Amino acid sequence: MMHRYLPMTEEDRREMLDVIGVDSVDELFADIPEKVRFKGDYRIKKAKSETALLKELAALADKNANLKQYTSFLGAGVYDHYIPAVVDHVISRSEFYTAYTPYQPEISQGELQAIFEFQTMICELTGMEVANSSMYDGGTAMAEAAMLASGQTRRKKILVSKAVHPQYRAVLHTYAKGQGITVEEIPLKDGRTDIDAAKKSIDGDTATVIVQYPNFFGSIELLKEIEELAHAEKAMFIVSANLLALGIFAPPGDFGADITVGDCQVFGIPASFGGPHCGYFAATSKLMRKIPGRLVGETVDENGKRGYVLTLQAREQHIRRDKATSNICSNQALNALAASVAIAALGKKGVKEMALANISKAQYAKKKLEEKGFEVAFGTPFFNEFLLKMPKSVKAANDHLLKKKIIGGYDTGRDYPEFAGHMLIAVTEMRTKAEIDQFAEELGVFCHGE
16 A cells, blocks of 8 residues: 555664664653653644545635635736646656755756746846846845845935835835835826826935836836936836736836846746745846846856856855845745746747737726726726726625625725725636626626616
8 A cells, every 4th residue: 555654663763762872752851851841732633544634624725715616806916827737747847846956057957947948038028138046026026126226326215106016015115124225105196106206206316216017006107207217317227027918018128127027926826825926037237246046047068068057146155245135045946937837838929818818808807897887996008907996895895706706806995095995806818708797797786786
């Protein structure tokens, strides 16, 4: 009989005790005074058989509203996208699944090549010249970009649009506090960064201006106008971009972005109740030696055969701590691989078609909701998310939808007091016409009784 787990036998225990020269496990705790030792029974359930335990855990997991059994219109940074079946097949291979940092290139060529391919795809999508091997998530990537900009310009003021993801901004504020950097937030106008307010805020002390593309509300920012404002004051321009949207929209590199960052969750990485994710970090070549983390490069060995190596490692494990660009010491290699496989499986045509499907289905959902008497908050162009004005409580509406096995949109009142009573709705390529129709119908019945 095959076992998933082989427990330690009494013979194994005896052998280990003999090797270290003690007669019993209790002897290992001889230095701990009797009076402070715990004598009772732990308040935990009694052990179960593997079969019974799996049934119990499965029952607990089924209490969650998962994306296999529920239809989701929830986005706000984590999305329900199509994941090609080949992704799980590749990342489940033991040489990738168990791989750690590729310190020894001679035995890590597969891992290094995978990272190199990831960097290449990120550069192609963002229009940037160089990308690192990945970061923890989009939030930390954006904060690291801001710190780089502050160090590069030797300025201590960062301007970030309020249309940037609220959790990303929270991470930025945390990073900035430790560095003594001031963070100012640019207000909104019709769901986008207020250009006039940005113009008044940018000055000679500004290190960088940060916007999101598309922004938190799904709206498309005017990158060229913001870039001109930033560079006129010799500040850097940072864009946090949705990689899938870049399959159809002009990339930040075309608008003169100095750094482009974001999250790879849109490609090959399941929602998984919020993580883990994979951040990307791309920049112009002049910033290559300031990029946090590590970069993989392509070279040839002494026989002229192609090979891959860690080209740059500007982190404190490899160089003097005061010279390190970041204390992020790892990369999300497995999730970066998942994103790479997904992009490769879709291809350039597939990525474009997938992005177009997001736009068209979101537009259809907007139309159906307007027919039910709802009003969309902004009139700006959007990608796959839009903000809906709600005549009734967002929480109550979502509770109603959940009973119908529909996960509703995000309550923006949690982060934006001015948008209390609004629901941020995401419509990806995974949503069918029937699902969108049902969503509009159920929301209409709850809010308008029709």
